[in-house]
Amino acid sequence: MKKTLTTLLISTVATFALTVGEVPKAVTLEGDNGGLVDGTVWSSSTLKDKVYVLFYVDPDKKDDNEAFIDALHAKNYDREKYGSVAIINLKATWLPNFAIEKKLKAKQEQFPDTTYAKDKTKYLVKEWELADDSSNVLVFDKEGKLLYQYSDPIKGEEMGKVFKIIEDNLQ
Numbered sequence: 001m002k003k004t005l006t007t008l009l010i011s012t013v014a015t016f017a018l019t020v021g022e023v024p025k026a027v028t029l030e031g032d033n034g035g036l037v038d039g040t041v042w043s044s045s046t047l048k049d050k051v052y053v054l055f056y057v058d059p060d061k062k063d064d065n066e067a068f069i070d071a072l073h074a075k076n077y078d079r080e081k082y083g084s085v086a087i088i089n090l091k092a093t094w095l096p097n098f099a100i101e102k103k104l105k106a107k108q109e110q111f112p113d114t115t116y117a118k119d120k121t122k123y124l125v126k127e128w129e130l131a132d133d134s135s136n137v138l139v140f141d142k143e144g145k146l147l148y149q150y151s152d153p154i155k156g157e158e159m160g161k162v163f164k165i166i167e168d169n170l171q
Helices: 002-014 066-075 097-110 123-127 156-170
Strands: 034-036 051-057 082-089 114-119 135-140 146-150
Touching (some): 082 123, 097 114, 114 123
Antiparallel strands (some): 034 114, 051 135, 135 146
16 A cells, blocks of 8 residues: 555656756747747747746636735836746637737736737646646746746745745845
8 A cells, every 4th residue: 555655646746747946848839839929939948047937827817816916016026137927828718819819918018028928729738737727826047947836826925935936046
């Protein structure tokens, strides 16, 4: 029984595509898979040279991390050292893509320092095994290593933990 449980735990841990402390495999959103709001390619290889917070969100869960996003904006981190990316999981909702894409264009204009992208096929759910139908938050260091991953609303102590990770890596 103990051996079976240990084997199960090891195989469960081994199935995660992202590992804290490592640079994830490169992924690209382009063509049928999605891309930036302007229609050009988005690549995870751009997640370097700054500390990045990446949101991967089901449009139906867009408000789940609103308090965290507001607190993050209030921090007013130096944009020379900090960047943010919002990737919308278009396949996770019943809402029509054209309506979401229109909202994304408006968001891109409202928040030009944030990169907005579309995932039309749940590509990052498949390639990085991110939680589907959720609001994922990931933090990357200046070398592109994953520092943090969470797929629920970030509140209270967890919010403080994320800010500490960001601030420790902005130095």
